[in-house]
Amino acid sequence: MPASRSYDPHPSYQPTGGQVVAGWPAAVADLPPGALVLAVDGPAALDWDALTDGLMSAVRSAGREVDLLDVRGCYATAAGERIATPPVPAGDPFFAPLSEARIADMFDSVPRPERPAEGGVTVVSGPGASLCAPDVLWYADLPKRYAEAAVAKGELPTGVNLGRPDEPGDLVRLFYTDWPVLDRHRDAIAGRVERWIDVQDPLSPASLDGDALRTTFARLARGPVRTRPYFNSTMWGGQWAASELGFTPQAGNTALGYELIAPEAGVLVGEDGGAQVEVPFQLLCVWHPEDLLGEEVHRRFGTSFPIRFDYLDTMGGGNLSLHLHPQEQYMRDVFGWPYTQHETYYVTAGEEGSRVLLGLTEPADVDTMREQVEDAITNGTPMPVEDHVQSHPATVGQLFMIPAGTPHASGAGNLVLEVSATPYLYSLRFYDWLRKDAAGRSRPLPYEHGFANLDTARRGEDVTKDLIQQPRTLRAGDGWREEVIGALPEMFYAVHRLVVAPDADIADDTGGRFHILNVAAGEGAVIETRDGRTCFLAFAETITVPAAAGPYRIRASGPDEVHIVKALVVET
16 A cells, blocks of 8 residues: 655656657657758747757757757748737737647748758757647647746746747636647647657756656546646735745745646656656647546536636635636637636635625625726725625535636635636636735726626625535445535536545545545545555645546544545536
8 A cells, every 4th residue: 555645746657668758859869860850839838949050959969960940930921810819808918819720820831941961950949830640749748837837927028928939928818728728739730749848958958758648648638647746826825835845935935836727737657766748638638538537427518627726825825816717608719718707716725704705695785886997096095805705604615616607716824725627717807805926916907807707696694595505425345435515506517525534444435437536635546446556645635536537545644634625627
């Protein structure tokens, strides 16, 4: 049985059929002999000049002539505007519909490099390099968190957004244009990539042979797998993840903890203590959708992994903004997502007296609320939030249901586990407590979107009855029980809780639909699958059990009762 341990911020998996190597010379050594065109594709937010300098130096050191074609210089005039979808309403500075463009739309005609002299290498680099019909295709990647953090801090130079060489980095552009276009392109070409390159260390990038990566992911798609977690910092962030899990705050606090947010999540592949590549979790969905998601879930959601787990840490921090998320039709029509951002809050830890704001009060008046929102923005007048939105005790172990259109906020002093639908970039904020950032700026408040989506029907006692549910025992045995702690007809997933006594074990079965598990109380648990895989899941960790895993068992570890939050798709 795997030994118990504390939270692991760097879960990793050994490659199958290959080895992760470090440095450009090791990657170049794997190139075939003879004249060839080598394409290195990847996202826009890389230091492409440094990458090609390092690569070409290694090629020359291997005794081969090398030339360079940077496809960024071959994009059409105003290529960046070709791929962007105009916002709705026009001029909206907060959001844009997800772009449906292809990387090929960046070009009037795809460049065709000349073949090099005998033994030479022509390197074609940049987003879209794979379109030039290369002999060898590599993919260079940098996890999305780097670009997001750098743009937010104003650190990235011009040219980091796709097709905008002279513009400073822009988050709206990054989220709603660049990432959809680049992710779609990456997913389309990943099956023929011959080397995956992780450039988190630009001087000595780690890389893995493409066949070995695909073989590794084929194995991971059938057994429990964790993604690499991380926390970012915001104005409201707390200190719990720093003090309890050992994360180093980026900017003084640990606010939003990315346990499993599929569009940004990565899986670490490589030896412990050695070179590792961080590969997008999304490729598991692309290459093995039925193994990972299950046949019925794949049929509804395609290759979109539909549930996310993340932490909101306000322990020692402040209130989240008062906000809500788009209702289903609005999400489709205005933002371009095929499903919407339903959420739940599970209170993992809390300070005495902490609260959760959720749902309209019975006498809430929308016109008055709007006037007060606008007065706060225009004149800095504090908004009496609890005149409009109910305040509830943040009891540890309570789940709060937050269907789209419901105003809500986690209060200061909470560690909340969000168990939510995957869309995560659509917080339609009304009020942010008059906070200013380090530069004295107020946070953007897209309140018009918020009022367009406000569910005014569910209020008063209906909020408590529908959205703050009491556990219902689904099944039970010797030393264990499974409870339903949250389910609503309008939400496609349910949240359960497994309660397991010390040394007891519980049998479970994916039943053809993936499960996500998180240890919310107790030391941890051992997960055993029918094919003999075992893994230990420590307190606060999250793991995906793919649909293909089928039957599995969970045994509690440690002297205390273990509580495991479990999410699954229940309606397709």
